Amino acid sequence: MDTIQETKRAAAEQAAAYIRDGMIVGLGTGSTAYWAIQKIGKQVKEGLSIQAVATSIESENLAKELGIPILSIAEVDSIDLTIDGADEVDNSWNLIKGGGGALLREKIIASASKELIIIVDESKQVSQLGKFPLPVEVVQFGYELSQRRLGKLGCVPQLRMSKDKPFITDNGNYIVDCHFETIVHPGELHTAINMIPGVVDNGLFIKLATKVIVGYNDGSVNELG
Numbered sequence: 001m002d003t004i005q006e007t008k009r010a011a012a013e014q015a016a017a018y019i020r021d022g023m024i025v026g027l028g029t030g031s032t033a034y035w036a037i038q039k040i041g042k043q044v045k046e047g048l049s050i051q052a053v054a055t056s057i058e059s060e061n062l063a064k065e066l067g068i069p070i071l072s073i074a075e076v077d078s079i080d081l082t083i084d085g086a087d088e089v090d091n092s093w094n095l096i097k098g099g100g101g102a103l104l105r106e107k108i109i110a111s112a113s114k115e116l117i118i119i120v121d122e123s124k125q126v127s128q129l130g131k132f133p134l135p136v137e138v139v140q141f142g143y144e145l146s147q148r149r150l151g152k153l154g155c156v157p158q159l160r161m162s163k164d165k166p167f168i169t170d171n172g173n174y175i176v177d178c179h180f181e182t183i184v185h186p187g188e189l190h191t192a193i194n195m196i197p198g199v200v201d202n203g204l205f206i207k208l209a210t211k212v213i214v215g216y217n218d219g220s221v222n223e224l225g
């Protein structure tokens, strides 16, 4: 396994140590969350008794393969602990998420979670958000107009493609990746973006993370918070 996967795995396994019997656990999406789901699968095989909700069809399928009991979101009011990755984390633990296109389900689950542990490798830590293009989920109807309105907020908006077709989220929507370069006021930008009709949600996660676990290339892991 290469170093980057090792750092992701180390952070993910440290986060999984917070899971206790009886918990409802939110399962994130992406290559770092993958390692958390793998570890949880092992814990379940060894007798851990939990139920889980997934932030994407991909993570749900993986969890099912590993024997993790899955609840539908319709059955859940509150989630004890969610473990998820991020594309950027700033010093206030505000995040950019959605690189994998799962931001909407991730945010619904994060906002219903008592604890949200973010697991990242060191490359994701930034002093200011925005270098990573901010993903915005938009409905298909009128997406061209939504995209132009996003551009008026100071970014270069780009419709996400998958091969030669628009990328479609698990919710049947499109993603517009907004190249801001720097985001000075993430909270204000979050509100401004979500005010645009046609926008479903955006990948800024403001004050949702309760712990950040960082894996470093030298093999160490640091818990912030």
Ligand code: 5RP
Pocket (backbone or CB within 6 Å): 028, 029, 030, 031, 032, 033, 084, 085, 086, 087, 096, 097, 098, 099, 100, 101, 102, 103, 106
């Ligand atoms: C998916 C996400 C992921 O958490 C984010 O993209 C980080 O992914 P990875 O761990 O593969 O770098 O928000 O929508």
